Amino acid sequence: MSQPAVWILIEQNDGVIADVSWELMGKGRELADDLGGEVAGILVGHNIKDQAKEAFYYGADKVYVIDDPTLEYYRTQAYAHAISDIAKKHKPEIFLMAATSLGRDLSGAIATPLGAGLTADCTVLEIDPETKLLHQTRPAFGGNIMATIYCQIARPQMASVRPRLLPIPERDEKRTGTVIEEKTSLQETDIKTRRVEFIPDEGATVNIEDAECVVAGGRGIGNADNLKVIEELANALGGTVGCSRPLVDAGILPHAHQVGMSGHTIRPKLYIGAGISGAIHHVVGMEGADLTIVINKDPDAALLRVADYGVVGNLFDIVPAITKEIKARKGA
Amino acid sequence: MRLVVCLKQVPDASEVKIDPIKGTMVRAGVPSIANPYDMHALEEALRLKDKYGARVSILTMGPPQATDVIKRAVSLGADDGVLLSDRAFAGSDTLATSYILAQAIRKMGEEEAIDVVFCGKMAIDGDTAQVGPGIGSRLDCAVTTYVVGVRSLDKDKKTVVVERRLERGVEVVEADMPVLLTVNKEANDIRYAALPALIESIKYEVPVWTAEDVQLDLAQCGLKGSPTQVKKIFPPPQKDIETVMVTDTISDPAQIAKLLVDKIEEAGMLA
Incomplete structure (x- = not known):
């Protein structure tokens, strides 16, 4: 057999x-x-070939390109x-894609005809030094449990990997x-x-995943009026407002602001969390922050444990x- | 028109923990519920039934007590259901599960052709979202994931137009039937059962199919049919961080703010 190949899906949208x-290429x-x-x-995709050099x-050694009008936008089939x-033709050893909407849909649809083992939404991937098998670690049960999965025989070893x-x-x-x-080999017929239309989100300016500074509120905010203390701090810092799931469930903020397992994964330089207890669902979305400041009235709040600076208070x-302090310094 | 809803009984994921000493999963006393995403899928099917007329059939795989979720679906308006239950299914990963469910759907379709298969976007125990597209691949039918609403359905042309939620917007897709749809929670609000329907549903006798009834290849079921294996499970790691508890030394909010803003400034975030 030729040398083992690690395949990376290069995800493109339009x-x-x-x-x-x-x-993923770096990991690959x-x-x-x-x-x-x-x-x-x-x-x-379609008219996509020129981008292969990227x-x-x-880090890629090779790029397989399939350029066809039927592939212009993503369709599962x-x-x-x-x-x-x-994949049947070239038999990769490992095949990774992003745990995005597209990647999770596609990975499930591909693993089946290949008879491959597939692990969803992995957070850690490593080669076992002895067996040379891919060890894939992922959260399950809503993040309450971590599991390490491997695949002995079937190939490729497939995984979707959480972005960011x-x-x-x-x-x-x-x-x-x-x-x-x-x-x-598929024809359009x-x-x-078929895609009828694509309606981009309004306020698509909220791109929390790319924000350098996120100020997030949680259940402790209480109601929509109280959210303004969070917004004012975010504005003073030129940052983005984030939240944990209860605020989305309560209709106080749209999903675009949600940080965590069922929301967005962020890697800001500065994260400030206020009134967030720190359920693992939220923590997995923000633990990549460089500087973490947490404010909670409950000294046992789990989020305080992942903070660089913790404040127990109202x-x-x-x-x-x-x-006020930021405004004073910026004004000075 | 015939609609099939895949409905899974799951442990209430928010209650599941790891025993820190034994390293095993603690499931004792954890209540079983119908997977919430699947309930939204059921609601979407029931809405199509209300609007266009349809027979709604439930498919559940699980232990004998999983008939509970089928009865609940019947109380809400599903017409019938089947429980797939066999020891041979234990330990199935997503590949084996999609095989078993796809074969059962084929068998259901022999009796009356199926137009739409509904699944939840994912189950809250495994969180994989892999089984829906896997079933679709095996049935070789149209697949549309992350559905947040059915816009229209044309019985004559045999097409359905749905809205899908993606990261940066909503995609509107027309799909040929038969189609498999996976449904997001924001698609709808789940209805409540009327009391007489609830009482009636308790009496519903759920048919149970075994591996033999569905003529399954046992090599593709359960642990044998599952390429992935679990190496270990463990509690989520705590980030090893020395937290400076500011309020251990200062209590005045203005002083706390000064210290924090010093740190923010040092991080270069005040420019």
């Missing part, structure tokens, strides 16, 4: 490659080096068919590799779904005091 693809490079193998990017800059065909947990490797324009063009006293 021709724009998602950053998570390069996060690491796993391939541990196995003494190669990394290949899988790039699927994958080399981030069209993508799963095209990609599982080339891994660093993006340095982009090196001197790197190159081989582009391999493949084809899909074979495909059973958020309605503390948060406005911070806002």
Whole structure:
């Protein structure tokens, strides 16, 4: 057999490659080096071929491109068919994709025809030094339990990986590799779904995942009026308002602001959490923050344990005091 | 029209913990519930039934007591259901589960053709969201995930138009039937059962199918049919951080704010 290949799905939406693809490319490079193998990017879409070189800059040795009008936008059947065909042909050892809407949908649809073992939403991936098997660690039961999964026999070993947990490797324009063009055998008439339209979210300006500063409120906020103490601090810092799930469930903030397991994973330079107890569902979404400040009236609140600086007290006293101090210094 | 809803009984995930000493999962005393996402899928099916007329059938895989969730669905308006129950199914991962469910759906379809299969987006115990697309692949039908609403359904053209929730917006998709839809929680609010229907549903005798009834290849079921294995389970790691408890030394909010803003400024976030 040729050297083991680690495949990375290069996720694109309307021709724009998602950053998570390069996060995975970095991990793929690491796993391939541990196995003494190669990394290949899988790039699927229409008029997309020119972007293959980007994958080399981030560490790929090869890129398989399937460029076809039927693949212009994501459709489960069209993508799963095209990609599982080339996976059957080239037999990768490992195949990773992002645990995004697209990646989780596609991974489930591909694993079935391949008969592959698939682990969803992994947070840690490593090669066992003795067995050379991929160990895949993921939260289950709403994050109350972590499980490490492996796959003895079936190949590829497939996993979807949570975005924004891994660093993006340095982009090196001197790197190159081989582009391999493949084809899909499906015609438009074979495909059973069609996009009618795409309605982008209003207020798509809220992109909490890219925010450098997030000020988040939770159940302790109480009601929509009280949210303004959070908003004022976020404004003073030029940051974004975040929240834990109870505020979304109560209709106080839309889902775009939710941090955590069923919301967004953030990696800001500064995270301030007020009135959030710190259920693991929230913590998994924010633990990548560089500087974490937590304010809670309950000294036993779990979120205080992941804080760099913890304050036990009434958020309605503390948060406005911070806002005032920031305004005073900025004004000075 | 025939609609099938895959409905899973799950432990209430928020109550499940790891025994810190034994390292095993503590499930004793944890209540079983119908997977919330699947209940929203059921509601979406019942709405189609109300609007267009349909037979709604439930499919559940699990131990004998999982008939509870089928009875609950019947109390809400489902017409019938089947429990798939066999020791051979124990330990099935998502690949084996999708095989078993797809075969059972095929068998259900022999009696009356199926137009839409509904699944929840994911189950709250495994959190994988893999089984729905897996069933769709096996049935070789149209698949549309993360559905937040059915816009329209054309019985003659055999198409359905649905809205899907994606990271940055809503995609509207037309799919040929038969189609498999996975449904998000925000799709709808689940109805309540009327008391007479609730009483009536208790009497409903749920048919039980075994591996033999569905003519399953046992090599593809349970642990044998599951390529993934669990190496270990453990409690979520606590981040190893020295938390400075500001309020251990200062109590005045203005002084606390000064110290915190010093740190924010040092981190370069005040520029």
